[in-house]
Amino acid sequence: MKNPLQMPLGLLAVAAAGAVHFSMPVLAETTTEPPIFNTEEILDESTLEVEVIEDWHTDTQGGTTRQKLVEIKVAEWWPGKDYRIPVRMIVPLEGKAKGFHITGAHSAESVSKESSPNAFEAKLLANGVGMVKTVVKPLNQIPGKRGLEQEMMQKFMKDFDSRYTTVWIWSMTLMRATTAAYAETEHFEPGKVAGSGGSKNGISPATALINDERFTATCSTVAFAWASPTRRARQKEVDEVIAANEAFFAAVQAGEVDVEKSRAGWYRGIMAGSPSKMPLAGLKAGKTLEEIQSFADRILDRLSVSANWDALMERDVDVFFEPHTHDYVAYDILWGAQNYPQIPTYYAANGGHSMQRHPKAETDSQNREAFLWHHFFGGEPLLSPPTSRHQRDGDQLEVRVKFENGPEAESGRLWWMYDRAPAGSAPFLHERIPDEQWAEMERDEATGEWVATIPLKEGASNIDFFSNHGKVVNGYQQYLSSPYTRVELD
Numbered sequence: 017m018k019n020p021l022q023m024p025l026g027l028l029a030v031a032a033a034g035a036v037h038f039s040m041p042v043l044a045e046t047t048t049e050p051p052i053f054n055t056e057e058i059l060d061e062s063t064l065e066v067e068v069i070e071d072w073h074t075d076t077q078g079g080t081t082r083q084k085l086v087e088i089k090v091a092e093w094w095p096g097k098d099y100r101i102p103v104r105m106i107v108p109l110e111g112k113a114k115g116f117h118i119t120g121a122h123s124a125e126s127v128s129k130e131s132s133p134n135a136f137e138a139k140l141l142a143n144g145v146g147m148v149k150t151v152v153k154p155l156n157q158i159p160g161k162r163g164l165e166q167e168m169m170q171k172f173m174k175d176f177d178s179r180y181t182t183v184w185i186w187s188m189t190l191m192r193a194t195t196a197a198y199a200e201t202e203h204f205e206p207g208k209v210a211g212s213g214g215s216k217n218g219i220s221p222a223t224a225l226i227n228d229e230r231f232t233a234t235c236s237t238v239a240f241a242w243a244s245p246t247r248r249a250r251q252k253e254v255d256e257v258i259a260a261n262e263a264f265f266a267a268v269q270a271g272e273v274d275v276e277k278s279r280a281g282w283y284r285g286i287m288a289g290s291p292s293k294m295p296l297a298g299l300k301a302g303k304t305l306e307e308i309q310s311f312a313d314r315i316l317d318r319l320s321v322s323a324n325w326d327a328l329m330e331r332d333v334d335v336f337f338e339p340h341t342h343d344y345v346a347y348d349i350l351w352g353a354q355n356y357p358q359i360p361t362y363y364a365a366n367g368g369h370s371m372q373r374h375p376k377a378e379t380d381s382q383n384r385e386a387f388l389w390h391h392f393f394g395g396e397p398l399l400s401p402p403t404s405r406h407q408r409d410g411d412q413l414e415v416r417v418k419f420e421n422g423p424e425a426e427s428g429r430l431w432w433m434y435d436r437a438p439a440g441s442a443p444f445l446h447e448r449i450p451d452e453q454w455a456e457m458e459r460d461e462a463t464g465e466w467v468a469t470i471p472l473k474e475g476a477s478n479i480d481f482f483s484n485h486g487k488v489v490n491g492y493q494q495y496l497s498s499p500y501t502r503v504e505l506d
Contacts, residue, residue: 052178052318053227057091058191061199065089069102069128072203074109077132081141082107082203085128090185090192093164094171099185101158102127103193106137106147107203113146115207115232116197117388118190120152121217124159127151136385145392146204150193152186152217173301176311183319186216187223194230208232210334210391212384215239215345215369218337225333226324233334233391234321235384238369241337241359243316243323244348246288246440249309253438257288260441275446282370286344288440322356336360336387341431341482341500342448343368347440350480353499360401363482363497365431366448374431376454378484378495386492396489397422399496402466404483406503411472416465417457417483417498425485425496428457428466432481434473436502457483477506 057063070085084105093099104127107113117140127149133141140147155161155168165182172180190211197204210233211221218239225231246253267273268280275283317323321335328335339346341363349363362383365374390398400422406415419425431454437443457466466483473479483498 052184052315053188053191058188058228059195061195063089064192064196064199065098065100066196066199072200075130075132077130080109080138081131081133082109083130084200084203086196088192088196090189093168093185094180097164097167099161099164101151101189101193103196104131104149105197105200105203106131106133106141106149108141108144108146111144112203112205113141113207114144114205115209115392116146116148116204117392118148118150118193118197118209118211118221119213119217120150120186120189120220121213122149122151123153123157124151136388140388140392143393145207146197148193148197150189152189152213152220154216155182173303176303176307178311178315182216183219183223186220187227190220190224191228191230194224194228198230206230208392210235210388212388213237214338219345222321222335223319225335226318226321226328229331231333232331233387235336235387237338237384238340238343238345238367239337240339240346240348240352241321241335241361242348242352242356243320244351244439246351246438247320247348248312248316249305251305253440254288256438257441260438260443261287264437264441264443264446273446279446283442283445287442287445288344288347321359322352325356325359334387334391336362336383338362338364338367338383340364340367340371342366342371342445344440344445345369347444349500350439350502353482353501357403357499358401360398361497361500362495363484363500365454365484368445371445372448374449374454375451376429376431378429378486380493381495382492383494386489386494389490389492393490398489399423399425399485399487399494401496402485402498404498404501406481406501408472408503408505411474413470413472413479413481413503414467415457415470415481415483416460416463416467417485418463418465419485423487423489424464425466425487427486428459428468428483429485430455430457430468430470430481430483432470432479434476434479436478436480472505478502478504 067087072084075081087102090099155165168180209231212235214237218236221234222236225234365377367373402417402419404417433449455468457468460467480502482500486495
């Protein structure tokens, strides 16, 4: 399996775009670094060079929406190379759409066909919220884009210009599609703009949210929210990851670890510390570690939600992240929980790209629907991040979780694992939460806490744990996690 985020999501985001130099309504750059996105380039309607493929019309599948299909120029990526992409806009049958939900989680082929709204999309439209669908895919999966990634990487490695990265063009796609939609003034009026999706379609709306004030929310799955030391390519963390990888693959070679050959190769290619990742790829290209770390800091300071949390909260935006527990994109869940427990987060046990979830992981989550409905229309409040505390009593560990603010959860379930490998390493991904390491939690009516006890494993040095809590909100099943926690036992 080829990872479409291979470069950006290793030790740093090599292909990550971040800082933007925007005037209102786009976030202004506050550092002295040169801008990565350009205000005029994003907001200039004239440079969209719109080609109308299907003009506004009532859809022929159910006659319940009006739709328009266009192709726009996202950017002249480099001199002589225009990057063009299809965009489908959908509004209610009558009246203007006030704001919209946007995602790039579509193929060029599917965007080219009339869209038949699913039940949730139909509810958004019925309540006046439009939809914008475009294409955020690996470049070799987009017609006419094969070979662009190789050219892009050659330009990027020359001088670390973040313009020549996939996340830059992916995020630009969403922002330029927003410009195209708002240019349709007879069909859209300004309102909330919420992005959602998984992987690249989770990272790109988060990047757009940070850097474009027209965006008001992101619901990002298997996507990172944090600028951890590992992601910033700090030497100590890099060394720990490489050492863990070397020990793991030596054990695989010796037959001490059972892993399929294809999956072992997948681990080698996608995890932090592999030769294709920063900083190793940068060093191979002749960059110094200082240059690599400087790039990491500059980009992540404008890319990650954690690094921009205060500014985002001042804008009163909504965020929700589902990194899960075993994902090569979102490996910094422990650091994130330790430093930003206020970010609403859900961990599906053993979940991640191409991972088999724990047999007791939730199967009825409607987090995206619950999040988007509340963002656009309010209603019942969503669960807010709970606090967690623990106490050891001999060979047991008692865990208590409490919802201090907002509504109370209706259920609780706890998971744990011992002596987990360094974040971002191959064994971090490979070693799962065992099937038996979970427990239902009970609510202590006297304290209002959800409680469970873990029987500790003899000889373990540390234990990681988290709990998931559910509640039906506005008719949708929401799940929220307590902070991912590590306790030293030795």
